[in-house]
Amino acid sequence: MDSETKSTFSKSTGLPRKRFYRARAHSNPLSDSHFPIPIAPSHVDFSLHFPKVIEADNKISKKIEFADIGCGFGGLLISLSTLFPDTLMIGMELRDKVTEYVKERILALRKTSSEGQYENISVVRTNSMKYIPNYFEKGQLSKMFFLFPDPHFKEKNHRRRVISTHLLDEYAYVLRAGGIIYTITDVEELGEWMKACLEKHPMFESLTQEELDLDPVVELLCSATEEGQKVARNGGQTFRAIFRRIAYAS
Amino acid sequence: MVYALVVLILTTVLYGGAMAQSGCSDALTSLFPCLGYLTGGSSSPTSNCCDQFLTVVHSSPECLCMVVNSKENSFSGFSFNRTLALNLPTVCNVQTPSPSHCKESNIEEGENQNKLEVAPALISVHPSQKSVAVTVGSDLRVFDLIEKCPVTLVDESDVPSRKESIRAIRYSASGKLFVSAGDDKLVKIWSAESWRCLITVCSEKRVSAVAISSDDLHACYADKFGVVWVVELDGINEGEVVASKKGASLLSHYCSIITSLEYSPDGRYILSADRDFKIRVTVFPKKPLEGAHEIQSFCLGHTEFITCIAFISTPELTQGYLMSGSGDSTVRLWDITSGSLLDTCEVSTMAGHLVSNETEPPTQVTVTDICGIPNSSFAAVAIQSFQGILLLSCDLSAHTLSITKVIKIPGESFIPTSISVSTSTKLLWMVSGASNLPGSNHPGFSRVRVMSCTDTESFPILEDEQIPGGTKLLEQLQGKVAIEESVMSAAAEAVRAAMSSLLMKKQYSEEKREFRKRTRNDKKTT
Numbered sequence: 001m002d003s004e005t006k007s008t009f010s011k012s013t014g015l016p017r018k019r020f021y022r023a024r025a026h027s028n029p030l031s032d033s034h035f036p037i038p039i040a041p042s043h044v045d046f047s048l049h050f051p052k053v054i055e056a057d058n059k060i061s062k063k064i065e066f067a068d069i070g071c072g073f074g075g076l077l078i079s080l081s082t083l084f085p086d087t088l089m090i091g092m093e094l095r096d097k098v099t100e101y102v103k104e105r106i107l108a109l110r111k112t113s114s115e116g117q118y119e120n121i122s123v124v125r126t127n128s129m130k131y132i133p134n135y136f137e138k139g140q141l142s143k144m145f146f147l148f149p150d151p152h153f154k155e156k157n158h159r160r161r162v163i164s165t166h167l168l169d170e171y172a173y174v175l176r177a178g179g180i181i182y183t184i185t186d187v188e189e190l191g192e193w194m195k196a197c198l199e200k201h202p203m204f205e206s207l208t209q210e211e212l213d214l215d216p217v218v219e220l221l222c223s224a225t226e227e228g229q230k231v232a233r234n235g236g237q238t239f240r241a242i243f244r245r246i247a248y249a250s
Numbered sequence: 251m252v253y254a255l256v257v258l259i260l261t262t263v264l265y266g267g268a269m270a271q272s273g274c275s276d277a278l279t280s281l282f283p284c285l286g287y288l289t290g291g292s293s294s295p296t297s298n299c300c301d302q303f304l305t306v307v308h309s310s311p312e313c314l315c316m317v318v319n320s321k322e323n324s325f326s327g328f329s330f331n332r333t334l335a336l337n338l339p340t341v342c343n344v345q346t347p348s349p350s351h352c353k354e355s356n357i358e359e360g361e362n363q364n365k366l367e368v369a370p371a372l373i374s375v376h377p378s379q380k381s382v383a384v385t386v387g388s389d390l391r392v393f394d395l396i397e398k399c400p401v402t403l404v405d406e407s408d409v410p411s412r413k414e415s416i417r418a419i420r421y422s423a424s425g426k427l428f429v430s431a432g433d434d435k436l437v438k439i440w441s442a443e444s445w446r447c448l449i450t451v452c453s454e455k456r457v458s459a460v461a462i463s464s465d466d467l468h469a470c471y472a473d474k475f476g477v478v479w480v481v482e483l484d485g486i487n488e489g490e491v492v493a494s495k496k497g498a499s500l501l502s503h504y505c506s507i508i509t510s511l512e513y514s515p516d517g518r519y520i521l522s523a524d525r526d527f528k529i530r531v532t533v534f535p536k537k538p539l540e541g542a543h544e545i546q547s548f549c550l551g552h553t554e555f556i557t558c559i560a561f562i563s564t565p566e567l568t569q570g571y572l573m574s575g576s577g578d579s580t581v582r583l584w585d586i587t588s589g590s591l592l593d594t595c596e597v598s599t600m601a602g603h604l605v606s607n608e609t610e611p612p613t614q615v616t617v618t619d620i621c622g623i624p625n626s627s628f629a630a631v632a633i634q635s636f637q638g639i640l641l642l643s644c645d646l647s648a649h650t651l652s653i654t655k656v657i658k659i660p661g662e663s664f665i666p667t668s669i670s671v672s673t674s675t676k677l678l679w680m681v682s683g684a685s686n687l688p689g690s691n692h693p694g695f696s697r698v699r700v701m702s703c704t705d706t707e708s709f710p711i712l713e714d715e716q717i718p719g720g721t722k723l724l725e726q727l728q729g730k731v732a733i734e735e736s737v738m739s740a741a742a743e744a745v746r747a748a749m750s751s752l753l754m755k756k757q758y759s760e761e762k763r764e765f766r767k768r769t770r771n772d773k774k775t776t
């Protein structure tokens with residue numbers, strides 16, 4: 001048993017090996033879940049996710065502020081973790097094997113870090129298209145990431161896309177005014193789609209070039225995640241849409 | 251043995267709708283060698299029984315959940331020992347998923363359901379009791395309480411009405427309009443005065459809930475894929491009939507069946523409740539055709555599908571507090587502005603010992619309908635399998651909700667499937683019935699009863715002759731006056747089975763899930 005678990009970790013880095021966590025390329029977000037769903041955000045047990053942070057800050061006043069939706073293998077979380085060491089962040093991933101991988105990866109990083117890093121990131125297995133309101137309260141988040149989401153090319157599958165006018169209503173609900181939504185893809189058509197959805201939504205406005213230049217997170221979008229690196233290796237083009245949640249009264 | 255087999259087949263026929271759908275009827279029928287043991291006839295199961303049981307566990311474990319969920323140990327006088335059934339895994343030494351895993355499902359099946367699904371009979375009464383409407387299946391029956399005569403509906407729209415069940419009806423708050431919608435994917439807006447169909451809206455999917463804004467300017471309807479649509483009603487008048495209109499999408503619950511839609515009493519919000527335990531409170535915008543983007547709150551706390559929502563309304567409160575009923579045996583009270591759960595009222599214990607034909611009280615019951623009694627802090631609640639009404643009282647300063655009275659309806663098996671109250675008379679109108687009963691060639695049955703809520707001490711059930719409109723009304727709304735008791739209880743049972751198959755998440759065991767995954771062809775394994 002022990003030797004078996006060990007072999008799924010790399011000898012040199014102590015990190016889990018990705019090939020043991022390979023899973024189906026795409027999950028169908030419409031099919032129902034087999035994972036526990038918190039009844040409400042107040043039911044999420046943060047001490048399991050961030051034991052060190054909760055221990056240090058026993059008021060438990062800190063809340064998750066960043067969410068990486070469809071986080072895949074977790075590269076972005078790991079980069080953001082050290083860039084914003086005082087911010088709690090969570091990845092949401094539908095595939096169970098991939099979620100397991102990210103979990104192991106974070107635990108391994110925590111163990112190998114001498115400065116107590118990576119205590120501020122975690123991951124949950126869930127269908128973000130259905131259960132975002134079960135995890136976050138109104139206005140709780142300051143950043144949401146949608147990096148290289150599944151394209152779902154066919155017209156009849158467009159409703160499976162993680163960015164749509166109706167889902168943006170929910171994202172606008174969990175984002176505070178001033179919060180930022182980051183999207184990037186290497187599929188031009190999807191890039192256009194995400195941008196169009198955000199542009200026509202009354203609760204989002206585009207960031208200016210100046211603001212983009214000043215935001216340290218922007219350059220991570222195509223370099224930090226596994227998917228981003230793959231696209232970069234192949235010299236592929238990427239399409240970004242980065243918008244701010246604005247105050248709104250209908 | 252022969253007797254038992256007959257009963258099993260009968261049970262299969264009666265449950266045909268729900269079971270055939272999930273392919274369980276064959277699986278459960280194959281368990282017939284176990285009947286000797288299951289009926290208590292023999293002390294241990296035969297090896298043949300255990301072999302069959304093992305096959306079912308492997309091939310269709312979700313069917314065992316039907317036994318676990320059915321809560322029945324008797325059917326048509328034949329006692330089927332549920333305890334013994336639950337012991338089968340142990341005595342046969344077969345590993346089964348724990349009964350607590352009996353949950354989960356696949357939603358994309360949403361649309362391809364059995365054509366002739368059982369639909370509960372519905373009732374709606376005009377706010378000032380000018381008329382009352384009942385639906386059974388595709389039939390819409392209206393009785394005029396002023397003229398004391400049946401109403402003839404006039405539908406000149408060129409969209410032919412199909413013979414599919416109506417799933418939602420209601421009057422607008424002003425009493426001027428009436429809306430009906432359902433499985434035929436049509437939403438019909440009627441004048442509640444001339445009873446002409448003023449607008450027919452074609453929906454892309456089947457419709458599960460409807461609402462009309464208090465100013466009569468907009469109608470909203472929810473489809474089975476969780477999208478709420480809106481149509482403008484201004485400009486409609488008695489003179490012209492708008493043949494067909496299309497809705498604009500207002501908001502969406504991602505792929506979840508919406509079970510109830512309601513405007514807040516002040517008209518500021520539109521509320522939508524779904525199968526995924528969630529109530530969404532959305533600001534109803536000034537330009538609804540552009541979508542309702544501003545979510546005020548989510549009311550989260552139910553642990554099963556939500557079946558109904560209704561406001562408590564007292565003259566002092568314009569905002570109102572929301573009540574919701576669910577498959578989790580509770581009615582909950584909410585502050586919709588913040589989404590906070592104020593109180594939870596357990597109804598299973600109270601209704602439990604009164605449920606008819608049960609030897610042991612059910613562990614979970616489903617709330618089927620709620621009505622706030624106008625200008626009071628009372629609410630009437632209908633519960634699946636319960637022959638009566640529970641009266642809840644809401645203390646709005648202490649934020650509590652509690653059962654104050656259990657009203658049993660004496661005599662026949664009358665289990666309300668839908669209730670509605672008139673604002674002016676405070677009469678609670680109740681209907682019990684269903685359409686498309688499996689194994690019956692009757693289109694459907696319904697029985698109407700009325701309870702008076704004028705006096706908050708006693709809540710008398712009116713005799714048929716005392717009901718406004720009397721037997722003439724009953725003839726119109728029920729079709730025929732005398733309905734055998736056995737039919738009524740079969741109808742109630744069929745409605746229960748249909749509702750749980752629609753709203754309860756289906757269950758897949760660990761093995762079954764693994765099997766489903768293994769057999770996928772898009773999976774990349776090393």
Ligand SMILES: C[S@@+](CC[C@H](N)C(=O)[O-])C[C@H]1O[C@@H](n2cnc3c(N)ncnc32)[C@H](O)[C@@H]1O
Nearest residue numbers: 029070071072093094127128147148225226227
């Ligand atoms: C193409 S990958 C990109 C992963 C990562 N963001 C990256 O850039 O490397 C998309 C990921 O989203 C996940 N996903 C798809 N639909 C999802 C949903 N509804 N909820 C959560 N995750 C989802 C998929 O399982 C997959 O891992």
